[in-house]
Amino acid sequence: MAVGRASFTLGERLERGLHLAFCMAVFAFLIAPMLIVVPLSFNAEPYFTFTEGMLSLDPDAYSLRWYRNVIGDGEWRHALVNSLVIGVSATFIATVLGVLAALGLSSPYMPSRQIVMGLLISPMVTPIIVSAAGMFFFYSELGLGQTHLSLILAHAALGTPFVVITVTATLSGFDTNLSRAASSLGAGPIVIFRRVQLPIIAPGVIAGALFAFATSFDEIVTVLFLGGLDQRTLPRQMWAGIREQISPEILAVATCLMVFAVLLLITVEWLRRRGVRHANR
């Protein structure tokens, strides 16, 4: 740590040690619960805890049977397909509309900027149960209950705030002189967007799209309210697994989702650092 003087009294050293130990405990609290799931998903027995064989590292105590079950199970496959279809469609809508809105919001001439921003962000802070209940009434009145379309629209609405926030943040570092220069050279607004703005904000757009996708991929409450049997997504299938017939299959799926989360996180971090380099150049 950079704070403090070169030499420390015993008390100060003790305080620093305690601080470090405390932080390690908090990190363990954050990470350990998830890491525990990984070895347990390889359990050869249908238990949610470490068997004696597992603790003594007996290879027979470990197996891939839960992974095989999941892969061979039509319901899980169906759920994965649903999650991907709904997630990709919702992300597409959210990204297109979100980027357009972010371009408008970043303009210094945008009227009532604060209010419009507040409205567009509100799906993110509204309690999900309230949004889902409202959407349930709305889509059933329209006769769109239990359809993929209602879920795609619902997830797109929940995902847009992430795109708007991420892209406006990238645009706040955007040098407007670049657009002006392009414009003085005769470029129209669409050319300026494609050739000047988009390449610079691309990392923000991709990060925003990944956020929107992750939101949809993890969303369960609107699926519970709006979806029927045909719209079961991965989270919905896990929910059923946790509430009804709890089996280590869930742990296998959880491990896969965790690997997926790590990949997403690495991508977003990589994009962020690229964005930072861009801004510094």
Added chain:
Amino acid sequence: MAQSLRGARIRAAALTLPLVIFITVTFFVPLGSMLTRSFHSPQVADALPRTLALLEDWDGQSGPQEETFRTLGEEFRSLAKQRKLGGVATRINRLESGMRSTILKTARKLRRDQPESWREAMVAADEAWGEAGTWRALRRAGERFTLQHYLNALDLDRDDAGRIVTQPPERRIYLPLLWRTLVVSLAITVICLVLGYPVAYLIANSSPARSNLLLLLVLLPFWTSLLVRTTSWIVLLQNQGVVNDLLVAIGILGDDGRIAMVYNMTGTLIAMTQILLPFMILPLFAVMRTVSPQHLRAASSLGATFRQGFLRVYWPQTLPGVAAGSLLVFILSIGYYITPALVGGRTGQLISNMIAYHMQQSLNWGLAAALGVILLATVGLFYFVYDRLVGIEGMRFS
């Protein structure tokens, strides 16, 4: 010049327009539909139009006219034929318990015969029809626009004279639940602050390489599916779970002394704290990164101890981060649903779970909507404070 300025304003607004329209249709209109349902309930009025028209002129004290009895009897009959009586009876029952069985019993008795006196036949079927209170409840159930759902949601009721009174303590459900939700949210916020502040400080004052690594550790749970994290807490904390097994194995607990750490309020508290902790650490870190370590060094060179320097120099400068993180965690916890539903058991439920119950099980959608509006107003209030204090644009996720 004014012309081009106006053009730029219109262009900017036009870019936001598609999303504004989309959010209005897919988000605000649904919220409006919920708001409407919380005070608009035309079902009983549509089912018993003639009876309710007659009751409009009734004084509310004496027994109603024979004609009113006959009209109601006939309307019950035709509803029963269309198989709609059960739904109507359930709605009226929500205002006056016991009405459902009264109505269904009466309709069964009246199914065939054409009584001479409808009044006598109906009172014979259920003597509740002889009481003015029954008819007053019927009249109240027939109001198209009603505050009844809000009264229910706030544990209020109307007495016989129509005055608003509070429910007796043993029948109060929703206000204590709302209060519990606020207290639990506050507790989670405080725990997150206590756990998160030292961690954010460590991350902000580490070398860039270590700071990046530690940030990844905070972001990983943030990106991991909520259901995955909730599942892992069940695996860890349940009776035959990893923690209890460990405690038994090292002899701290006997095999029959396993601690119930999940499917109750403890489970809700532990799991929600872990899930919301990144929302506290990230805003704290964002502010701490901008606080120069020179300030602390300056304080110590002037003779302040670390503690004095921290309390008088560092802590005040991080208050914006404390406000941002705390409000964010608090707002998110008030509306939490999934985690309490899965690990909360009977005692760890919050207000959102009650809304889900009325949406999916009791099917009392009007009450669910009223509770939803109250929850939304509560969150909206804190969101407003957040926007004033921090600004929503300060929200970052990476």
